[in-house]
Amino acid sequence: MQVRVLDTTLRDGEQTPGVSLTPEEKLRIALKIDDLGADIIEAGSAITSEGEREGIRKITSEGLNAEICSFARAVRDDIDAALSCDVDSVHLVVPTSDLHLEHKLRKTREEVLEQAVDCTEYAVDHGLLVELSAEDSTRSDMEFLRRVFSEGIAAGAERICACDTVGMLTPERSYEFYGELSELGAPLSVHCHNDFGLAVANSLAGLRAGASEVHATINGIGERAGNAALEEVVVALKSLYDVDTNINIEMLYETSRMVARMTGVYLQPNKAIVGENAFAHESGIHADGVLKKAETYEPITPEMVGHRRRFVMGKHIGTHALRQRLDELGMKVDEDKLMEIFRRVKALGDMGKCVTDVDLQAIAEDVLGVMEDKVVDLEEVTIVSGNRVTPTASVKLKVDGNEVLEAGIGVGPVDAAIVAIKKSLEDFADITLEEYHVDAITGGTDALIDVVIKLRHGDRIISARSTQPDIIMASVEAFLSGVNRLLASEASEDQQVVR
Structure with missing residues (x-):
């Protein structure tokens, strides 16, 4: 039939x-x-x-x-x-x-x-x-x-x-x-x-x-x-x-x-077959089982429908899945360092935070004592916005050791700040903002703002995140965090090619 x-x-x-x-x-x-x-x-x-x-x-x-x-x-x-x-x-x-x-x-x-x-x-x-x-x-x-x-x-x-x-x-x-x-x-x-x-x-x-x-x-x-x-x-x-x-x-x-x-009709994450969480695993027992034999917790493979499997770092993660993700990120750790990273991820999970790749790399680098210098660092950002005023932002960045001052306008203060940063980087790297998502984590006007973005540089895409009470600073820091991660990973690859 x-x-x-x-x-x-x-x-x-x-x-x-x-x-x-x-x-x-x-x-x-x-x-x-x-x-x-x-x-x-x-x-x-x-x-x-x-x-x-x-x-x-x-x-x-x-x-x-x-x-x-x-x-x-x-x-x-x-x-x-x-x-x-x-x-x-x-x-x-x-x-x-x-x-x-x-x-x-x-x-x-x-x-x-x-x-x-x-x-x-x-x-x-x-x-x-x-x-x-x-x-x-x-x-x-x-x-x-x-x-x-x-x-x-x-x-x-x-x-x-x-x-x-x-x-x-x-x-x-x-x-x-x-x-x-x-x-x-x-x-x-x-x-x-x-x-x-x-x-x-x-x-x-x-x-x-x-x-x-x-x-x-x-x-x-x-x-x-x-x-x-x-x-x-x-x-x-x-x-x-x-x-x-x-x-x-x-x-x-x-x-x-x-x-x-x-x-414009976006899916809930847990949508069957095609939802972003359809093949996502956080629970330590589940993730460990999937790594050993996918069928233990997946009725079909993600490849069957053109999807992908991913492991979410959070309070339910196990050491097996954590080690695999660190390996995929090119970070080799011994057992003691693994357990310290594991402890920190669990602590963030208990605070209600899902740990992104950027977070994980930052935690791992801190544990390993390998905090790389930032390629792009924010020194100052100024925003002018209000009734009948075109939102304008000026930023002062240090790009590869050189000070860069640039301004930009946008439909709102966040857009203006991102435009100014992108203009600052035009001669250095072609960074494209693929996705931008913002959530208020708590209620009230003093809520923490969680900004998650996806950036593209060439064929590489990376997500970055920042949580702050100020949506403008959260957006700027998330953007720059992603930029630094993209450029750092590219530099690492270039070094491997030279070797």
Whole structure:
């Protein structure tokens, strides 16, 4: 058995509150999803707007491997709009529950059935493949639902889909529900929403019951609580049920990151499969087990989905994982020094701090008595900001022994300070700020500010952190800490090459 995947990130996923993609962004995501191996890409709803049609046309003009589909209501104008975009198919959706018929459409069952059949025939007559979909099917009368699908199939629909529009199914009910619909003989799709957190479980149950296609979105994005997450469904099918799809599983993590960036919908760290903590270990027992045999605490390898394993330094870390991380950082320590570093990491963990690589290196260097001179050192920073005043910063740095004075403006005082520092380093190193994140650790106006940044220099990326009551100084110190770490590691590599 092989399951087909309809990716609806660009339609149902774009209905996530706050998400609105440009035609160019839609195209970029579609290209990635096509590379990923989705069988069908629901590129949008052509009737929505001219911008939406432009986005769908950009996608259909690319000659992608996937079937390109447009959402359409059972209205001829919707189908005409889809035809104008040169799509391969329409996801023709008709409400079937009495709740929707009475309160939304204000039509009778017979009127809706007639619309569904008429529009199916119209679309087929115009060369479109039709996947006839029942909205709110799981709260519909089963006899009427079967009749809509049966007459739709007779009118030319090649696939049928039952939508659990408000996530009312349970896995047990899903198995029964889709099992009964699979008896109609046409290829059947499952389309589940996540209102009760059961979208993936319900999708898997429906596929076990006889459905052959699943609708899903990257990262599970979608309106309200979202849709079934494509990455979770696909990996569960492969790993737990030994069922294949055409999805290139190794691309799941990079695709997830791209969609998160372009939609602005970022993932919680503990998100299954693609979350940043999905393969992160801090507990000493767990980390030790993973180092000895990954399967002890990982059901799949991170490489399987294009992710990576990492060990988080904190109060739960064990000496085995700590030694490995120190080795990876190029720091060789004896047993006594290891135990002292271990004690200090534990102490920071007890204070509620996660220890970054920068922290760990600083601790280790202090223990080893190898505190390297800073390549870049801050001597002074001055900020001018206020009402009707463009935020301006001046910094005085000592760069490789030479004093550098520079100024910069920005959208705020932090931005101005970073701009000034980057200008100071222009002739010395091309440093790029990749990520900037700030948290208030405690409440109140005197809260400690925790700034975490990622910097890039060439092909090397490093994270750095600073915790201060002053967000400007925390940001400046984090930035300079990362700069020094990048330059120090580069100098170390150069020395090794010379040797």
